[in-house]
Amino acid sequence: MRVLVRAFIVYVRPILEYNSDIWSPSLRKDTDAIEKVQRRFTKRLHGLEDLSYAECLQCLNIPSLELHRLHLDLIVCYKIMFSLICVNPGEFFTFSSVSQTRGHPYKLYKPRCTNTVRHNFFIGGVVNVWNALPATVNFSSLSTFKSSLRNANFSSYLKYTV
Numbered sequence: 001m002r003v004l005v006r007a008f009i010v011y012v013r014p015i016l017e018y019n020s021d022i023w024s025p026s027l028r029k030d031t032d033a034i035e036k037v038q039r040r041f042t043k044r045l046h047g048l049e050d051l052s053y054a055e056c057l058q059c060l061n062i063p064s065l066e067l068h069r070l071h072l073d074l075i076v077c078y079k080i081m082f083s084l085i086c087v088n089p090g091e092f093f094t095f096s097s098v099s100q101t102r103g104h105p106y107k108l109y110k111p112r113c114t115n116t117v118r119h120n121f122f123i124g125g126v127v128n129v130w131n132a133l134p135a136t137v138n139f140s141s142l143s144t145f146k147s148s149l150r151n152a153n154f155s156s157y158l159k160y161t162v
Contacts, residue, residue: 020069021076021122031159035065071149073126078145107131129157
C-alpha cells in the first residue's frame with residue numbers, strides 16, 4: 001500500500017497541482033472535482049474501503065489536496081517575501097504599514113478586489129491566510145517555515161470539508 005501511495009504522490013498529485021499558484025480552483029465544484037481523484041484513489045486501497053475520506057487521509061498521513069495547495073501557496077508567498085526566487089516582492093505585495101501587536105511582523109496589505117477573478121488570484125487568496133498565520137509559525141528559514149505549517153490549523157480557510 002505504501003508503494004501505491006508514494007506512486008500517487010509522485011506521479012498523480014503533481015498533475016493535479018500543476019500551476020496551482022497561477023490558478024487554484026475557487027468554486028466548490030472545481031475543488032470537489034480535483035479532490036475526487038484522491039478520494040477515489042484512497043477508497044480503492046486495500047483495508048481502507050470502509051473508512052471515510054478523512055479517516056483514509058489520516059491513516060495514510062497525507063493532507064487533502066486543497067490543504068496541500070494552500071501550503072504550496074504559503075510557501076511561494078514566503079519565497080517571494082524573502083527573495084528566494086527572482087521576483088520583486090513589491091510587484092506582488094505591499095507590506096502593511098500598521099504596527100503589529102499580534103502575530104508575525106510580516107503582515108501584508110490586501111488590495112481591494114472589484115472582481116472575483118482578481119480576488120481568486122494568488123495574491124487575493126493568500127494574503128488573508130498569510131496575515132492570519134499563528135505565532136507558532138517560524139519564519140527563520142524555509143525548512144522551518146514548511147515544518148511549522150504542518151502544525152497550523154487552516155480549517156477555516158478550506159472550502160472542502162474533509
